[in-house]
Amino acid sequence: MNPVVKSLSVERTLSRSADKFLMIQPTQEQAEEAVRTLLLWAGDDPSREGLLDTPRRVAKAYREFYKGYDEDPEEILDRVFEEVEGYQDMILVRDIPFYSHCEHHMVPFVGKAHIGYYPSKGVVGLSKLARLVDVFARRLQTQETMTAQIAQAIEKALKPRGVAVLVEAEHMCMSMRGVQKQGSSTMTTQYAGLFKDATEQVRFFSMVKSPGL
Known part of the structure; x- marks a missing residue:
């Protein structure tokens, strides 16, 4: 050995x-x-x-x-702002870039995360959601696990009325080795609360894919 x-x-x-x-x-x-x-x-x-x-x-x-192993998602989401003048609609932070490493081959997968939630008692700073993505991305991961972890952390910390997470990425373990299919991408989603409703999922996806500014 x-x-x-x-x-x-x-x-x-x-x-x-x-x-x-x-x-x-x-x-x-x-x-x-x-x-x-x-x-x-x-x-x-x-x-x-x-x-x-x-x-x-x-x-x-x-x-x-792999610095994400030393970071606590609860600490990142520990400050909630309640003075939002009664805002109750969806909050969406999209196109959050990240890189992570596949736990099977330890090669990168790179992509973007999109996070939406309906606030309950308050909101967090927008940058906190981007930092949350990095906490879980900077670990050995599967995309499926990472997607679920982001959603679960938001649920636990904010107790929102609904949360939606969409992650899309290209995996080098599929592009550089094995089938070697460059340019193929993988999309994963996790929905909770109000986003269990198909209508809300369509709205979330439409906002993620809209042209924007």
């Missing part, structure tokens, strides 16, 4: 709601050594000039790619 893998101490405990993992995070040195192992496995020489600093760069990049 790889010594890097052996050095990880992982304890798994089961709960009724989900599997919980208690993990000792590898050191920077262990992460860099793992990258060197992959470079060797790919057929290159990690000691050559062009790759000498690659392990450090990759480890640094991973901290940025």
Whole structure:
């Protein structure tokens, strides 16, 4: 077994709601050594000039790619503004760009998220919804899970009368490998509350796809 893998101490405990993992995070040195192992496995020489600093760069990049694990969606949505002069209609933030990484192959998928909700007791700052997308995108993901997580976080924090999330993305695991179909896209949706009604779904989708300004 790889010594890097052996050095990880992982304890798994089961709960009724989900599997919980208690993990000792590898050191920077262990992460860099793992990258060197992959470079060797790919057929290159990690000691050559062009790759000498690659392990450090990759480890640094991973901290940025997956920083969502260190962020709490509840903290992002914790401030609600109630003084909205009785506004009760849909709030839509569309075309929120994101990139994430497929948990199956660890290659990127890139796209846009669109979030709509009917407020109940208040609203959050519009930028908070964009930050919420990043919290879940900056993790190893499937698009389906990410879509559901965004909607569930909004439901839990805001308790809106309805929430709708539409995510569309191109997956590099489908474009770069396997069937290699560049340009194909995947669309996922999650609806709750008022958006369970088909009429509201049509309105949401029409607003997302309208020409805009």
